[in-house]
Amino acid sequence: MNSIARSGSAWALAALLLAALGGCQTARVAQPLTAELAGNEPSQQLEFWHTLATRPLTSNDEAFHGLLLYTDGQDPADSYEARVELLKSRKMLPANFRGQANEAVQRGTLAVAICRALEIKGGVMMRLSGAAPRYAVRELQFAELYPPSSTFQTFSGGEFVGIIGRMEDYQRGQAVKVPAAVLPPEIRSTDSPAPQ
Amino acid sequence: MSAWEPAVSHSNRLFAIAIAALAAFVAAGATAARAQHTTAPAASTTAPTGEALVGTITAVDGMVQVRLGEDEPWQSAGVGMKIGPGAAFRTGPRSAVRFVFPPGQTITLDRLGTVTVLEALRAEGRIKMDVGMDYGRLRYDIEAAGQEHDATIHTPGSTLAVRGTDVIMFNQGFYPVTATSVVGTARFRDLDGSVQTFGGEQQAVIVSGSGGAAQTALGLNYVDPSSIARGAGEAQALLDNPSISGFTFGTTFTSSLALPPVASAPVVPDNFAQGSLVFQLVWVNSEPSSLLPDLDLFVRSPLGELLDPKLGPPVVPSGGRSPLDDRGGAANRAGQEVAAWPDLFPLGRYEYGVTHMSGAGAEYQLVVIRDGRVVGDAVGGSLDSQNNRDSYEVSIGGSSGLQTAGRSNSASAVRAARAAPARAPTARPIGPYQSGPAR
Numbered sequence: 001m002n003s004i005a006r007s008g009s010a011w012a013l014a015a016l017l018l019a020a021l022g023g024c025q026t027a028r029v030a031q032p033l034t035a036e037l038a039g040n041e042p043s044q045q046l047e048f049w050h051t052l053a054t055r056p057l058t059s060n061d062e063a064f065h066g067l068l069l070y071t072d073g074q075d076p077a078d079s080y081e082a083r084v085e086l087l088k089s090r091k092m093l094p095a096n097f098r099g100q101a102n103e104a105v106q107r108g109t110l111a112v113a114i115c116r117a118l119e120i121k122g123g124v125m126m127r128l129s130g131a132a133p134r135y136a137v138r139e140l141q142f143a144e145l146y147p148p149s150s151t152f153q154t155f156s157g158g159e160f161v162g163i164i165g166r167m168e169d170y171q172r173g174q175a176v177k178v179p180a181a182v183l184p185p186e187i188r189s190t191d192s193p194a195p196q
Numbered sequence: 197m198s199a200w201e202p203a204v205s206h207s208n209r210l211f212a213i214a215i216a217a218l219a220a221f222v223a224a225g226a227t228a229a230r231a232q233h234t235t236a237p238a239a240s241t242t243a244p245t246g247e248a249l250v251g252t253i254t255a256v257d258g259m260v261q262v263r264l265g266e267d268e269p270w271q272s273a274g275v276g277m278k279i280g281p282g283a284a285f286r287t288g289p290r291s292a293v294r295f296v297f298p299p300g301q302t303i304t305l306d307r308l309g310t311v312t313v314l315e316a317l318r319a320e321g322r323i324k325m326d327v328g329m330d331y332g333r334l335r336y337d338i339e340a341a342g343q344e345h346d347a348t349i350h351t352p353g354s355t356l357a358v359r360g361t362d363v364i365m366f367n368q369g370f371y372p373v374t375a376t377s378v379v380g381t382a383r384f385r386d387l388d389g390s391v392q393t394f395g396g397e398q399q400a401v402i403v404s405g406s407g408g409a410a411q412t413a414l415g416l417n418y419v420d421p422s423s424i425a426r427g428a429g430e431a432q433a434l435l436d437n438p439s440i441s442g443f444t445f446g447t448t449f450t451s452s453l454a455l456p457p458v459a460s461a462p463v464v465p466d467n468f469a470q471g472s473l474v475f476q477l478v479w480v481n482s483e484p485s486s487l488l489p490d491l492d493l494f495v496r497s498p499l500g501e502l503l504d505p506k507l508g509p510p511v512v513p514s515g516g517r518s519p520l521d522d523r524g525g526a527a528n529r530a531g532q533e534v535a536a537w538p539d540l541f542p543l544g545r546y547e548y549g550v551t552h553m554s555g556a557g558a559e560y561q562l563v564v565i566r567d568g569r570v571v572g573d574a575v576g577g578s579l580d581s582q583n584n585r586d587s588y589e590v591s592i593g594g595s596s597g598l599q600t601a602g603r604s605n606s607a608s609a610v611r612a613a614r615a616a617p618a619r620a621p622t623a624r625p626i627g628p629y630q631s632g633p634a635r
Binding site (some may be wrong): 049050159 | 289337
């Protein structure tokens with residue numbers, strides 16, 4: 001009887017440990033789009049964006065590739081490691097970033113990169129913390145680029161594409177008052193304020 | 197689901213299975229929603245009875261691809277390309293495409309979006325256009341001169357009907373679907389099936405799930421009069437800064453507000469409270485019509501005084517004012533009337549409401565604002581020559597703090613609104629406003 005109880009307790013402990021370890025692991029994307037659609041040709045870029053928009057998750061590699069496509073118009077890196085190094089050199093990723101290519105991107109990680117890309121300085125805490133993910137997320141929430149978020153949440157593909165679109169609105173102004181006859185490059189900043 | 201790779205542990209597999217089920221559920225919902233917006237118009241295109249319209253790409257900025265049919269390959273879009281029903285576009289970041297369909301329809305798809313032309317034909321003298329936008333931002337202008345248009349923008353879960361107007365539809369990521377009317381009225385059908393007519397000569401916005409243009413405008417643009425210096429200027433400032441912005445207010449409104457100055461240091465009698473109390477009515481045409489609707493706001497104070505632009509004096513002894521009789525103005529313009537106690541107001545039960553005086557049917561919204569804070573929810577409804585009057589009640593309590601008073605008044609206003617539904621104008625006859633034909 002006693003041995004059965006001990007055995008039960010051991011199983012329960014093992015199950016608890018397994019759940020704790022397993023539950024904390026980051027979701028992974030098996031086949032990141034960057035394996036097939038990392039090219040810089042316009043057709044490849046469009047295929048990347050609009051395929052990503054249908055995916056249930058965005059991986060680190062996809063997010064960093066998309067970020068470089070948006071900021072530079074092309075992705076000069078030919079591998080995930082090269083992308084990470086490039087972003088680290090621009091201080092868009094923390095120096096101690098260790099995320100894997102196929103891990104789902106975290107909102108906090110991406111928030112730091114977006115704040116750097118958009119030159120959002122933030123408040124006192126963000127300046128003091130050197131754009132810590134926690135404060136970067138808050139800044140993006142304040143700028144209405146992010147919904148209410150925690151730093152460890154991730155994005156679906158469609159949500160990531162939406163964030164990139166919102167970044168563009170932030171930089172170029174939203175076409176909220178502009179008739180269809182006017183293309184975005186023709187929009188004057190006074191016609192279309194950026195999100196508050 | 198092939199994009200998911202379960203981790204090695206059993207618990208992680210369970211976790212992955214749960215997430216997979218959730219994702220499948222969400223995907224099924226999204227597919228259903230997408231099917232709803234793509235198949236519904238397709239049903240009407242199976243037997244098109246009219247002349248198919250041919251559109252032209254007039255501008256391309258950045259990376260844009262077009263597909264001339266569902267089975268056709270994507271190709272780079274170029275200025276001058278001809279398109280028809282079934283054509284689809286997709287854009288990259290910092291990109292946009294503009295195309296036109298005759299007569300007078302200009303459509304622009306902004307960055308990172310996809311749109312499909314589901315239907316484009318001329319039938320029985322009407323132009324029928326259906327476009328489906330999976331995600332992105334679409335701007336749609338119609339020059340309505342001499343031609344009847346029936347244009348609709350579908351997104352997964354919502355629909356925007358466009359009638360001779362300029363609109364913008366936004367649907368992307370986790371942001372709520374937003375419909376903007378730059379000029380003119382439009383009709384928005386939300387995911388829950390609710391329909392809102394909104395717009396005018398100025399910009400109006402509906403955010404999906406927000407309950408309507410007036411509520412959205414209140415949330416986005418509410419001007420808090422409590423931030424304005426009190427005294428003589430407040431009355432004018434209150435009325436010059438409409439609380440329901442996003443609607444168009446004609447020049448007659450501001451030009452008729454030559455109010456007498458308010459005493460700078462008023463003595464507060466018993467059963468009065470210091471501060472401002474404003475009743476505000478805004479309305480738009482239910483349907484495009486040359487018979488412009490004329491609605492009147494009426495308010496009966498707890499002292500029995502009647503503020504009404506046609507039946508009452510412009511100023512009552514307690515200090516209430518009804519400075520404007522807005523008769524609807526120009527086409528596609530929202531009407532507005534205000535009754536206000538700018539500096540002191542009697543405490544107690546107010547009866548207020550709307551009477552349809554003449555013209556076409558109208559959709560209206562009413563708000564009560566005390567000291568710059570909205571009391572309860574905006575109420576609204578539809579009125580025409582048959583159902584010509586709605587009335588409501590609100591109890592304005594003592595000076596026990598704005599928050600407390602606002603909450604108690606809120607419940608009272610909601611109860612009164614439910615007790616006097618928009619379709620039962622005879623439920624609460626008030627004073628001269630008996631049921632029956634318009635005065």
